[in-house]
Amino acid sequence: MARVALVNLASLPMPGNEPIFPIGLRCVQDALDRADHRTRLIDFVEDPGALEDLSWATEPWDAIGFTIRNIDPIDMSCDGHVEHYEAFVNRVRQALAAAGQNPLLVGGGPGYSLFADQLLARLGFDVGVVGPGEQAMLDILSDPERYREAGRNITGRRYSGFMTDLLQHPKSLMETYTKFEDAMIGVETRRKTCYQGCVYCPYAYISGENSGDLKPLDLIASELRAIHASGIRRVFFTDGIFNSELRYAKEVVRLVTDLNLPGLTWSAYFTPKPFDDEFAELLAGSKVEFVVISPDSLDDRVMKLLGKTFGTRHVDRCLERCRRHGIPTRVSVVFGGPGEDRESVRNSAQYINSRLEDGELVMHVGYRVLPQTGMARQLNMPDDDLVGPTFYPFHPDLFSWIIQDLDSRFMPAKVLINFMAVRSSSKRMTKVPLPAGLQDAAPTEFPYLALSRQLPLV
Template structure:
């Protein structure tokens, strides 16, 4: 594994390409940062792959080039030829990559994407990380590592979320507790003290989530803290008590709106009553919380913005609100289907239509305690960026009428519609 944080020079000199590789796999995690004030990463990926192929030509090498990863999986049809891969993998890649490496000659010049499938090693093997690489990352302040406890397609139907498509047909593999314990001990011994469980929703199966939290407490690794994405339901008193004793750093919940009507349009299976109960239990047990809100979704209007802000002002404590504006429309999501936009047209950063006055509403209504300089600067940058974006009409043949009165969506000014 070549990691450019561990070896920054490797991304420039590409000398490692001189080795006799049978295949080289490129993991693409993100296409863009999904913020309004963002640019696409695709051009950077194109430039890098062009440099790689030129270096391989100089060395007289022709290894198999394989593309994969979450970002790649969403845009596999567009990126396969654009980045010049022989073959791409959509979804979970471990088992398919093993198949490819068994017979790489069969994939040279194939020019196709293949679908990943479940990997049995997830249930039988401890995930190990190269020691030298882990040591590099421990030098970063607040270094955090992701750990999976399960591979299960999320049961929620949030209209903006592509995770169900990315994760593929994962019916519910729950990693054995002894493997989780082994991985946590390994992470801890490397010097990492912060863990984020990367499950779609940590407490989607409450009984298993409680077992994992009990395990963390029993391991009693001094200084180890952890966090994850949670849903306000199910979230009972016993769970809150277990969390409090496990050194959880904070509980992250994402209602994405604090207006019940908009939450329903977003596909949430809970409402503000469940958020109330979750926060009450967290506070009673001294558990820090973070509440993610994204303004500008389906049905968002002046009233819904006011309702969300009134909730935040009256019920959230300092530091609990995490705020964004704008929903990046991604392929294979309910939001893309609702807008009737073909996946091929979503590669440039594309955002759900929202009222241009939304920034003014937020700055007018939100308490100053939620507007430290960094948050204010980010909001102003997003507003400035939204004004420079190209506005294009929604397709006239949308399969469903979008629940918004604003008939335009914004595209990044950086890339043309492909």
């Protein structure tokens, strides 16, 4: 039996950071508790005092695990979080040294997994976990001295408890996150790698080898009942694509409908195909809050360059089915991807103006380049050079094109203010030429990457 502190670094107060319920860390904690380890979860939203008072760190822990959800907000107007993580972990290390404590320091989480080699060194962990953390942490704690000062990362592997164990969260932590306006909690229904090959998405790399597990419906039902009893009324199914396996997705929707928990609403990420009439009808009766689809562009040429397995005709059919059944939708568009030019912006804007209703558009500008993605491979940039917020090259007139082409109803004051902040930030970012010889390889004529204003390349 080991004593383990689990620190949610995603709850640190950082510019651009919006803390969400630490579902991943809770999965790890639950696995450790079931194996009779003694754990404590440190969350600075639940316990703000723990940020400055590090007395918790000097308790006789055998290991302290740090989870990193994001390394930056993936927003061009925000800087990265890595320096905040470094500063805090250094404070913890100093407190441990002063108290004569030497627990094993372990890193993990989706953000960590993306930059494991870089963050392992910068944060000084003994060992790090890439991918799912439950079984990896159990393996580490079975022989912690084996990993002392190892300075290496290990790959997470399948955790069988996902299919058998009911995940119930501590009441105090649930109550903490219930206090947020529009409080929402994530629920996993499956652990399957997304089948789509979007060039910007690292989901498959983060997920790792997961054997394609689908959580039994009785476990999902029990988890939803417990969430509802805590007072939270909004659930987000955290699957990469909720309806990637339509038959199972329909079973989950039927379950939510049959539970009929008063006031409970839910949402998820969807793809426009497969999305048939039966599925739309089931969604309509399930109190789904909204269906989120992410074509990311509404120009078929750019959609193809992004790696989408569908086109605008599939978006048309999905929207038509949703509207026929009264299902609210959100359509995510990110301007500035591979091949984006004056014509593609105009095409996307024309689609939005003519086919989307007020409130349906979710708009962003700029693609954050992440390791282990098609976009990173296309640009042939080392992972070390991507630690600071790095965005795919786009035309400097992109913002002007969007303002000219998009109906004003899609740019209310709040959106316009954020849009202007992103535009201003993009002008202040360092422009770095693409690697020699690759200017023609990238499907864009603008051979520059935009990099953070503050974080240097490492």
